[in-house]
Amino acid sequence: MSVSLLQIEGLQLQFRVDRETVYALRGVDLSVGAGTRTAIVGESGSGKTALTLSLLRLLPPNAQLEGSVRFRERELLTLDEAELRQVRGGQIAMIFQHAQAALNPLLPVGRQIADVCRQHSGVGRAEAWERAVEVLAATGIQQAAARARDYPHQYSGGMAQRALIAMALVCEPQLLIADEPTSGLDVAVQQQVLALVEQVVARLDATLLLITHDLAVVADSCDQIIVMYAGEVMETGTTAQVLERPANPYTAALLACFEQTDEGRMPFIPGRTPDMRQPLTGCSFAGRCAMTRDICHQQRPEPLEVAPGHFSACHFAQEVVEA
Amino acid sequence: MAGSAGEALLRIEEATKSFSLRQRGWRRQHVVALDGVSMTLRRGETVGLVGESGSGKSTLGRCVLNLLRLDGGRILYRGREIQALSEREWRPLRRRLQMVFQNPVSSFNPMMTIEEALLDALRQVPELDDSRRRQRVGELLEQVQLGARFAVLYPYEMSGGQLQRAAIARALAPEPDFIFLDEPTANLDMSIRGQIINLLLDLQQQEGGPGFVFVTHDLRVLRYVADRIYVITQGHIVESGSRDQIFHAPRHPWTRALLEAASIGRRERRRDAGSGVDAGISLESSARGGCRLLARCPHARERCAREPQVLREIEPGQYVRCWRAEEID
Numbered sequence: 001m002s003v004s005l006l007q008i009e010g011l012q013l014q015f016r017v018d019r020e021t022v023y024a025l026r027g028v029d030l031s032v033g034a035g036t037r038t039a040i041v042g043e044s045g046s047g048k049t050a051l052t053l054s055l056l057r058l059l060p061p062n063a064q065l066e067g068s069v070r071f072r073e074r075e076l077l078t079l080d081e082a083e084l085r086q087v088r089g090g091q092i093a094m095i096f097q098h099a100q101a102a103l104n105p106l107l108p109v110g111r112q113i114a115d116v117c118r119q120h121s122g123v124g125r126a127e128a129w130e131r132a133v134e135v136l137a138a139t140g141i142q143q144a145a146a147r148a149r150d151y152p153h154q155y156s157g158g159m160a161q162r163a164l165i166a167m168a169l170v171c172e173p174q175l176l177i178a179d180e181p182t183s184g185l186d187v188a189v190q191q192q193v194l195a196l197v198e199q200v201v202a203r204l205d206a207t208l209l210l211i212t213h214d215l216a217v218v219a220d221s222c223d224q225i226i227v228m229y230a231g232e233v234m235e236t237g238t239t240a241q242v243l244e245r246p247a248n249p250y251t252a253a254l255l256a257c258f259e260q261t262d263e264g265r266m267p268f269i270p271g272r273t274p275d276m277r278q279p280l281t282g283c284s285f286a287g288r289c290a291m292t293r294d295i296c297h298q299q300r301p302e303p304l305e306v307a308p309g310h311f312s313a314c315h316f317a318q319e320v321v322e323a
Numbered sequence: 324m325a326g327s328a329g330e331a332l333l334r335i336e337e338a339t340k341s342f343s344l345r346q347r348g349w350r351r352q353h354v355v356a357l358d359g360v361s362m363t364l365r366r367g368e369t370v371g372l373v374g375e376s377g378s379g380k381s382t383l384g385r386c387v388l389n390l391l392r393l394d395g396g397r398i399l400y401r402g403r404e405i406q407a408l409s410e411r412e413w414r415p416l417r418r419r420l421q422m423v424f425q426n427p428v429s430s431f432n433p434m435m436t437i438e439e440a441l442l443d444a445l446r447q448v449p450e451l452d453d454s455r456r457r458q459r460v461g462e463l464l465e466q467v468q469l470g471a472r473f474a475v476l477y478p479y480e481m482s483g484g485q486l487q488r489a490a491i492a493r494a495l496a497p498e499p500d501f502i503f504l505d506e507p508t509a510n511l512d513m514s515i516r517g518q519i520i521n522l523l524l525d526l527q528q529q530e531g532g533p534g535f536v537f538v539t540h541d542l543r544v545l546r547y548v549a550d551r552i553y554v555i556t557q558g559h560i561v562e563s564g565s566r567d568q569i570f571h572a573p574r575h576p577w578t579r580a581l582l583e584a585a586s587i588g589r590r591e592r593r594r595d596a597g598s599g600v601d602a603g604i605s606l607e608s609s610a611r612g613g614c615r616l617l618a619r620c621p622h623a624r625e626r627c628a629r630e631p632q633v634l635r636e637i638e639p640g641q642y643v644r645c646w647r648a649e650e651i652d
Contacts, residue, residue, distance in 0.1 A: 043512040186375035187584040268517025
């Protein structure tokens with residue numbers, strides 16, 4: 001595996017809600033190699049968005065964050081606001097889920113991109129505007145000079161997503177985080193947006209962290225996969241390792257749900273996700289897993305390396321991968 | 324479409340519906356939601372309707388339930404044109420056409436228990452007395468595999484999948500002839516969609532059960548439940564056929580794009596998908612005279628811009644709106 005760009009250790013995120021505690025991340029350890037295209041896959045409530053927001057500390061006041069996040073050997077969790085602002089958008093850029101909502105409705109799109117550019121590279125107003133038009137054109141928006149003066153409501157969903165990609169592109173970040181960048185877009189546009197994200201990442205020689213619930217998206221966009229469930233990392237490995245020889249029962253069960261057959265019934269995972277208000281003693285998937293034994297309820301599984309670079313947090317990882 | 328007209332429970336003929344957005348000076352802007360949509364639902368059949376957001380599928384549902392009036396075309400329920408019925412004639416029929424919505428949480432009254440919600444729906448069945456209604460609540464909950472213990476729960480106490488099953492129980496309560504399912508799995512995680520799909524499979528087995536129109540943007544789920552599938556985009560049906568025809572021999576480029584997007588590792592073609600495709604082209608600027616999908620189609624030819632496309636039968640029972648359907652492979 002390549003040199004680590006992002007190193008996360010023991011990351012815990014809790015929210016205080018009405019005298020109760022919600023455990024959103026329960027001790028996440030992971031590493032993202034420089035130049036990789038890494039997917040974080042998980043279902044709603046798995047903590048995938050919480051994780052990325054934690055990296056940039058874009059969290060509400062009731063959040064408690066512990067652990068360590070090192071980006072190019074620099075600890076992010078102890079940075080002050082001013083230092084953090086340089087990292088956000090500058091070295092780490094993010095493309096959010098709902099592009100229309102991520103843009104300011106009161107400012108022309110080009111102006112918003114230019115502002116980001118000025119903030120991070122210190123160029124003048126006129127030059128920043130030129131750069132904004134340039135990146136808009138680079139993301140495939142036609143007549144970019146004219147469209148830069150338009151407001152977000154004049155953009156279609158696909159165009160708004162392109163504008164956000166342009167905004168991420170303008171600062172030439174080393175890490176690009178894309179959080180469900182295709183949700184709400186129609187299929188033709190989805191494929192274009194994904195292709196564009198890949199193109200931008202290749203052009204900048206950047207690292208991609210793609211957050212998604214859709215394994216179909218992951219299969220050909222990413223080379224590394226991190227599977228999350230209930231605030232924990234269940235499995236990590238290359239795309240081929242995880243999709244072809246899953247070593248965690250959760251991954252295997254989820255993959256089965258995506259398979260298509262002409263006969264019979266649709267696979268599903270029985271039960272429901274654990275109560276995030278309770279601390280966990282055993283494995284978070286124990287309540288729904290077909291292989292559960294006593295130890296699963298008593299002891300939290302540590303990640304086991306079943307093949308070089310392929311880790312699974314399951315007491316029986318070896319059995320699963322051989323099955 | 325032809326042949327079995329006698330058995331048709333529901334027939335939609337050339338339905339059109341547009342909404343006016345706002346008036347600008349002398350001109351009024353229109354959005355065409357349905358543009359000559361025809362479809363048939365036979366008794367006990369499950370028909371899938373696949374389309375993106377904005378393709379017109381929810382508008383169609385609301386017209387079928389007589390919640391919206393068509394601009395043109397007809398909707399026939401058991402041979403009667405529903406939009407021509409008076410309120411008095413329509414009222415007894417209304418309970419026969421039910422709907423299940425995308426978001427199960429917002430489709431329940433948060434102040435009512437599941438039992439109260441179901442009793443409310445059962446009030447439409449005049450032949451039942453109070454004690455029979457209570458009994459029916461238990462039966463309905465069993466039928467959707469929830470069990471009577473859920474009767475006393477409030478919506479916030481249940482998961483999305485459980486609540487969606489309760490919504491199906493509520494739709495079944497007035498003994499409908501068909502249920503319009505509007506994206507019933509879209510708000511559910513992939514790992515629990517199977518619960519809803521398998522429940523529908525069980526309901527399909529029941530003698531004299533209702534027919535279903537299953538609206539979704541995700542073709543995967545239709546593979547399990549649909550007898551026939553219609554593919555709709557921009558208010559147009561672009562392809563229709565049996566489940567096997569749509570999944571194994573799709574002929575329209577749009578259907579193929581939908582199938583590719585839904586499957587793992589079938590998207591090699593995306594790498595060169597930049598060809599002739601641009602997301603920035605709006606509905607209005609798409610060639611008015613030609614194919615609506617011109618701007619998005621990698622197979623577009625000059626002829627596509629000139630001629631409006633018509634739905635034609637390419638195989639028995641399979642209809643495609645594309646003149647190149649036979650050539651592209």
